[in-house]
Amino acid sequence: MSNRKPYVRQMKRTWWKDHPFYRFYMVREATVLPLILFTLFLTVGLGALVKGPEAWNTWLEFMANPVVIAINIVALAGSLFHAQTFFSMMPQVMPIRIKGKLLDKKIVVLSQWATVAFISLIVLIVV
Template sequence: MTNRKPYVREMKRTWWKDHPFYRFYMVREATVLPLIFFTLCLTFGLGCLVKGPEAWQGWLDFMANPVVIVLNILALAGSLFHAQTFFSMMPQVMPIKVKGKALDKKVVVLAQWAAVAAISLFVLVLV
């Protein structure tokens, strides 16, 4: 056996801050944090809806808090940012071919946004 120590490269906790690609990746992945809050709010809202009018009104009052409104706006911005980055990657990951030719990337991305708009409009009409 040898007495040599193996080389261990030092890795700082903030290594990702030095590279734009990793910084962008970390920001994209951090968009989940406000979405967790939003999901928890909706879950508790459903629970309050089941409990009765008083609980529902309490939840509505909580949702009217300016801090909660700001967090929900952040969640919306984060989800739109996440969707935009996902939609822009999709033509590269899964190219769609029609009659043997790949569709233009812009067409695929715009089709996805059109689907989001159509589904959102459908949900708004239902409500």
């Protein structure tokens, strides 16, 4: 047996800040934080709806708070950013072939955004 210690490379907590790819990845993954708050707000609103009109009105007043509105706007921006990065990766992850030809990446991404717009329009009409 040897008494030598193996080399252990030092790793700072902020190692990812030095690399643009990892910095972008961390920002993308951080978009989940305001979405968690948004989901909690909606869950509390659902509970308030079940409890009755007084609880519902209290929740509506809470949702009108400027801080909550700002959190919801950040959550919307984060979800759109997350969707954009996901949609842009889609043609590379799952290439679509029609009659042996690879479908153009722009068509795949634009069709996904068109689907999102269509479903959003349906939801706006129904609700």
